[in-house]
Amino acid sequence: xxxxxxxxxxxYELEKLPGVGPKSAQRLAFALLRxxxxxxxxxxxxxxxxxxKIRPCENCGNYTDVEICDICASPKRExxxxxxxxxxxxxxxxENSNEFFGRYHxxxxxxxxxxxxxxxxxxxxxxxxxxxxxxxxxxxLALSPTVEGETTGSLVARALEKHGxxxxxxxxxxxxxxxxxxxxxxxxxxxxxxxxxxx
Amino acid sequence: xxxxxxxxxxxxNYASQELQLPPGLVAFTGDNGQGKTNLLEAxxxxxxxxxxxxxxxxxxxxWDEKSARLGAEIELPPPPNREADxxxxxxxxxxxxxxxxxxxxxxxxxxxxxxxxxxxxxVISFFPHDLVLVTGEPEERRRFLNLELGKIxxxxxxxxxxxxxxxxxxxxxxxxxxDNPNRRETEEKYGxxxxxxxxxxxxGSRVLAARSxxxxxxxxxxxxxxxxxxxxxxxxxxxxxxxxxxWRRGDESDWSRLFLxxxxxxxxxxxxxxxxxxxxxxxxxxFKLGGVDLRRYGSQGQGRLAVLSLKIAxxxxxxxxxxxxxxxxxxxxxxxxxxTRRELLLEEAKSFAQSVVTATDATFLGEVAAHFxxxxxxxxxxxxxx
Numbered sequence: 001x002x003x004x005x006x007x008x009x010x011x012y013e014l015e016k017l018p019g020v021g022p023k024s025a026q027r028l029a030f031a032l033l034r035x036x037x038x039x040x041x042x043x044x045x046x047x048x049x050x051x052x053k054i055r056p057c058e059n060c061g062n063y064t065d066v067e068i069c070d071i072c073a074s075p076k077r078e079x080x081x082x083x084x085x086x087x088x089x090x091x092x093x094x095e096n097s098n099e100f101f102g103r104y105h106x107x108x109x110x111x112x113x114x115x116x117x118x119x120x121x122x123x124x125x126x127x128x129x130x131x132x133x134x135x136x137x138x139x140x141l142a143l144s145p146t147v148e149g150e151t152t153g154s155l156v157a158r159a160l161e162k163h164g165x166x167x168x169x170x171x172x173x174x175x176x177x178x179x180x181x182x183x184x185x186x187x188x189x190x191x192x193x194x195x196x197x198x199x
Numbered sequence: 200x201x202x203x204x205x206x207x208x209x210x211x212n213y214a215s216q217e218l219q220l221p222p223g224l225v226a227f228t229g230d231n232g233q234g235k236t237n238l239l240e241a242x243x244x245x246x247x248x249x250x251x252x253x254x255x256x257x258x259x260x261x262w263d264e265k266s267a268r269l270g271a272e273i274e275l276p277p278p279p280n281r282e283a284d285x286x287x288x289x290x291x292x293x294x295x296x297x298x299x300x301x302x303x304x305x306x307x308x309x310x311x312x313x314x315x316x317x318x319x320x321x322v323i324s325f326f327p328h329d330l331v332l333v334t335g336e337p338e339e340r341r342r343f344l345n346l347e348l349g350k351i352x353x354x355x356x357x358x359x360x361x362x363x364x365x366x367x368x369x370x371x372x373x374x375x376x377x378d379n380p381n382r383r384e385t386e387e388k389y390g391x392x393x394x395x396x397x398x399x400x401x402x403g404s405r406v407l408a409a410r411s412x413x414x415x416x417x418x419x420x421x422x423x424x425x426x427x428x429x430x431x432x433x434x435x436x437x438x439x440x441x442x443x444x445x446w447r448r449g450d451e452s453d454w455s456r457l458f459l460x461x462x463x464x465x466x467x468x469x470x471x472x473x474x475x476x477x478x479x480x481x482x483x484x485x486f487k488l489g490g491v492d493l494r495r496y497g498s499q500g501q502g503r504l505a506v507l508s509l510k511i512a513x514x515x516x517x518x519x520x521x522x523x524x525x526x527x528x529x530x531x532x533x534x535x536x537x538x539t540r541r542e543l544l545l546e547e548a549k550s551f552a553q554s555v556v557t558a559t560d561a562t563f564l565g566e567v568a569a570h571f572x573x574x575x576x577x578x579x580x581x582x583x584x585x
Contacts, residue, residue: 151394
């Protein structure tokens with residue numbers, strides 16, 4: 001069945017979004033049709049604003065609507081502790097833990113030659129530039145435990161080598177709240193390799 | 200361990216079949232094309248999630264059916280293994296349009312990862328097709344190694360997967376860097392190839408070490424098994440040939456160092472060919488009888504005996520490593536052997552807690568724990584102690 005052209009155009013745009021297939025696109029499109037014009041204008045405005053007003057923080061690369069993001073600007077954040085992540089969305093994941101009070105640095109991706117991402121596209125020199133002014137003593141690598149995450153981690157660690165900072169990475173192993181006998185053998189084998197002394 | 204019962208529904212030519220199996224030697228006899236091999240294949244699928252005979256799962260489902268199911272009860276040895284004595288495995292397929300969805304359950308609990316499924320049922324199988332291990336391409340031999348070692352060492356599987364990924368990244372990198380001056384400049388600044396090499400070596404050296412350990416441990420078992428089966432004194436060995444340019448025969452010292460040296464040595468070659476020349480993805484092994492490579496100079500009979508020796512030595516190795524017998528499956532292994540060797544092979548099979556053999560007739564089977572006749576996708580007991 002053919003839809004009127006404006007509806008067709010909306011469906012086409014919606015289907016480009018992640019996680020939206022033809023069925024969900026239809027449901028969304030018909031829901032939008034039923035709503036007040038004002039509600040739709042608000043939505044359209046919000047979509048326009050997000051692109052116009054959100055930009056990367058000039059210091060760390062996190063999403064912000066001002067020049068320097070709230071985390072970088074906050075005097076409550078510890079100087080000297082820098083957490084390196086691949087994408088801005090990873091900042092949110094770590095923030096939600098309420099356990100980290102240092103600052104972030106967003107690399108803007110992972111070293112991934114298969115997808116044409118070389119180290120020059122990652123914000124490594126920007127990170128080096130922050131070490132002195134922010135008196136960084138420890139850099140925490142919070143990258144995914146994939147091949148790309150590990151290669152990027154060692155790339156960053158080597159770039160930091162001659163700057164006299166401590167480099168650490170998030171621990172890998174058993175998930176919290178899980179029973180040992182429910183963990184898969186690969187996770188257990190990895191956790192064994194990464195075991196540490198108590199006390 | 201022992202397979203106590205086996206259930207097949209809509210699997211291959213079986214509509215619905217229930218079987219109770221005793222420990223010891225179990226024989227399935229019948230004419231060609233009746234479904235003997237399918238029974239052994241079913242046990243293999245339960246053990247590894249993969250058929251040793253076909254690539255596509257669709258071919259395992261009975262003609263015109265939309266779903267199929269396999270089930271088994273596995274009896275584990277009594278203490279010190281004190282956990283549940285009987286383990287229930289279920290494996291099922293559903294055809295959804297072009298795709299085949301599968302589900303695996305252990306004791307009724309669905310399993311998402313193949314890694315957690317492998318090892319629940321330990322099986323060593325011989326199918327006539329396995330002769331390709333001697334005659335086929337190196338790829339066949341590496342696939343054999345990966346499956347057999349992954350079943351025993353789950354971490355080996357993840358090392359292989361990560362190694363492959365790191366290899367793809369390295370190959371993509373050298374392809375993109377070659378005759379690209381900008382890329383070369385950043386390469387000098389960041390030393391990215393060095394990092395890729397490090398990743399490749401860290402996963403790859405674990406694969407090399409696992410394979411080398413396996414070949415060292417199985418070597419004496421192989422020589423003994425081949426002597427017992429063939430009655431020949433001539434030394435039989437399976438020689439591991441690591442795919443590293445810096446490796447020299449007999450050097451098993453430090454796989455990380457050897458691998459790294461090989462990468463450095465191959466540097467210009469790698470760039471010229473836009474691919475990585477050294478690494479476990481180039482590993483090989485050779486069957487040698489009295490020093491002669493059977494791939495090139497062996498007869499069909501020698502090849503068959505070599506593969507049978509490898510499989511049975513492997514079963515001994517699994518027994519030594521896990522402290523429990525794997526189930527030995529021999530498909531049509533007897534027909535092309537002379538009567539002495541047939542008896543020796545059956546003796547060998549009887550030394551395991553349970554082994555299952557197929558044959559076209561029962562005349563040379565001797566004493567068995569159970570004998571079933573297979574005809575047109577139906578199994579009838581002739582004799583059983585189960």
